[in-house]
Amino acid sequence: MSYDGLKQEVFRVNRAIVDAGLVVLTWGNASGVDRKQGVMAIKPSGVSYESMSADDIVILSLETGEILEGKLNPSSDTPTHLVIYRAFSEVGGIVHTHSTHATSWAQSGLELPCLGTTHADHFHGTVPLARLLTDDELDSYEHNTGEVVVECFRGRGLDPSSVPAVLLPHHGPFAWGPDPEHALQNAIALEQVAQMAMLTYSINPSAPDIPSNLLEKHFSRKHGESAYYGQREPSNG
Amino acid sequence: MSYDGLKQEVFRVNRAIVDAGLVVLTWGNASGVDRKQGVMAIKPSGVSYESMSADDIVILSLETGEILEGKLNPSSDTPTHLVIYRAFSEVGGIVHTHSTHATSWAQSGLELPCLGTTHADHFHGTVPLARLLTDDELDSYEHNTGEVVVECFRGRGLDPSSVPAVLLPHHGPFAWGPDPEHALQNAIALEQVAQMAMLTYSINPSAPDIPSNLLEKHFSRKHGESAYYGQREPSNG
């Protein structure tokens, strides 16, 4: 049993969130899981992205949170990642950043509406805003941050595969996907649609949401049984 | 008969829209036509710009849409490009992106007004917003997206050579030109004037449109019989 492949992938995505402009200083972390081996790999805490190597990625037990491999402390957000992986079995990678526009939406106290096809290609409707933690919940801050994400999706009947991101009030976004690479792509898409939503309302404060038929059309072009975007099913389309 | 020159040019412009900052992830595609050979060349669908080579560019029949050369699926937006090329014989290249500010205007539901000479140098007046597709039209989404572009220009008596771009509501821009390189330049200009229009209204919500005499002067400096910008006609000007 080796964790090298997982560590390499998680290392690569941690560097990619910096290259994509989503991270300032050390404000971000990416993780991935290997469900067969029952482990999660995550960035070490407070380590600069320049000096980090794949060897610094920390391996923990997905069930207990115990460190299995690695000499450094894992990200302080580790308990949040663990809760999300345990609750959403379809999630294979998670990216947390303080990217500029997604964080500004999170700080605004508003959900991120779906205004166009760029959004619909990645998120099936509004990206929700979780609730604030209570005073008591702040004692296990990072763990309960994961719990309110799960509560938010279950309480509203949202499918984490269809809406692979959430905003945390006064904090910022978490995005995810079936693997770390797709979590990265969703984090990039989230930042971009957050910026465009801000600009759209700046141009027209009463800009309408995307019509539901166009939302369904675009989401289903890329996702589900009838998807025809990309190279999955060769066609003349 | 070889398509190599066309494939090289279309490949180069597909890379250039990324270098110009118009494309995030795989959200964009450029195409070109060779009307003598009756073919269109276009980016493959969902392929990353880093791994793409000129060989991956797909060649289709302009008349039938049949793939003539290439192993990958063409862009899912291929039917839109075909309809535009068939209707507007003066168009030789098309660039579609989700560039930040042009897409935000498209999402706002408003047309892009001409506020200054930067705009007038490329677009002879307002860049129009096409109408939404009906439920029935969504069944052939990409084809009918092209149809509403053509309808928009013909219905308003707009010359696609003078206004080489359109906004699609809740979606984003298409730009074009006599060849892929000029389509690229118009896509870059569109993003820039969309950003400046947004900023202009932010500074002064009642900023006036460009006066018509200045619009005519600037457009005719660069276009038409009396053009004197650039190196076309050596002069002491």
Added chain:
Amino acid sequence: MSYDGLKQEVFRVNRAIVDAGLVVLTWGNASGVDRKQGVMAIKPSGVSYESMSADDIVILSLETGEILEGKLNPSSDTPTHLVIYRAFSEVGGIVHTHSTHATSWAQSGLELPCLGTTHADHFHGTVPLARLLTDDELDSYEHNTGEVVVECFRGRGLDPSSVPAVLLPHHGPFAWGPDPEHALQNAIALEQVAQMAMLTYSINPSAPDIPSNLLEKHFSRKHGESAYYGQREPSNG
């Protein structure tokens, strides 16, 4: 008599306005004069910045506008530059761009107020907005663009050395200085203070102008007899 030094300097500044992010496509030009030789050097018209070399810079007579050296057409804005050099003997370099935020101010129809010391370090108060040309004046568009700049400064008693820039309505900025390098620095400063003025009003629509005593203090730190910024007069300050 050789123009090589002047051509090298004007070439360098034409590249620098691109590197500084002030220019998209070919929307900009820089010039310089050698008053002893009675010549102006300027960018050729519509030539891409990548393919341009110092040899492409065009030399014209400052008095007659006749081309003295160079195989390409000079910038179509050449007559504007000539009028400004002839009227303002203290100007040795001019930079014209369509830089994003300065152009947005020009499009807004408002002057650029002095809100802070960044502005005051370069411009002694408001950067003015020239008037629109009349229909008749548009016949000699570029020449009369220079004339309204001169009229604007003389009519208001503005010193072009103290306020080395102007906004042209529905068009964009011209900046200048005692030589091309300082014209470049003023063009960079103008874009930056235009952006900050837009953001300042976005944060607080009733943000006040800089108090006059702080304006005088900062401008005189860098300019005039009592200047003590930089390396001019060694001190223990």
Added chain:
Amino acid sequence: MSYDGLKQEVFRVNRAIVDAGLVVLTWGNASGVDRKQGVMAIKPSGVSYESMSADDIVILSLETGEILEGKLNPSSDTPTHLVIYRAFSEVGGIVHTHSTHATSWAQSGLELPCLGTTHADHFHGTVPLARLLTDDELDSYEHNTGEVVVECFRGRGLDPSSVPAVLLPHHGPFAWGPDPEHALQNAIALEQVAQMAMLTYSINPSAPDIPSNLLEKHFSRKHGESAYYGQREPSNG
């Protein structure tokens, strides 16, 4: 006694504020102190960042302001740095910039509120705005700029270790830290949270401040006795 280590560090941070996008032209300076040797090291005045070397860094007596080493004039803001170092013994490095968004807040005449955890991780609450100088105080402009910073913190009972930055009205920000590297990080964080606060209010003009319990939680994750962020105290967290 050698100042080489301090000069190297101060040189590196002066270059880093440019690389971080905080500085346009020469609008910024960083300094550091060695309290054992009683000296301050600071950037020379008006020197370009490209041509500057570590040898150009100027060493002054922290007590008298006398130049001890260096051939160039120190930054014209030197007296401001000296006053802050003398008053706040916990400060080991200072960074002054005209970074775009922090300067826009300073120009707006408003303090920078704490809207989220990104801010709370670096600044324990609102970043204050110092008062304007009086006419008399402008005679010793740079010295008195330092004095109003000290007055601002002492008058409000603010701890400069907990709120390591200030805004100067119509001017821009100063940030500091226990050493030049941390002053740099706080200057970067300040610019980022200033941008996000502007965007947050653009999205929702009545966006609420961060709740006090979340502010305390986040600040104490990184600072003080119970800090658990980073690699200070190995744990399984």
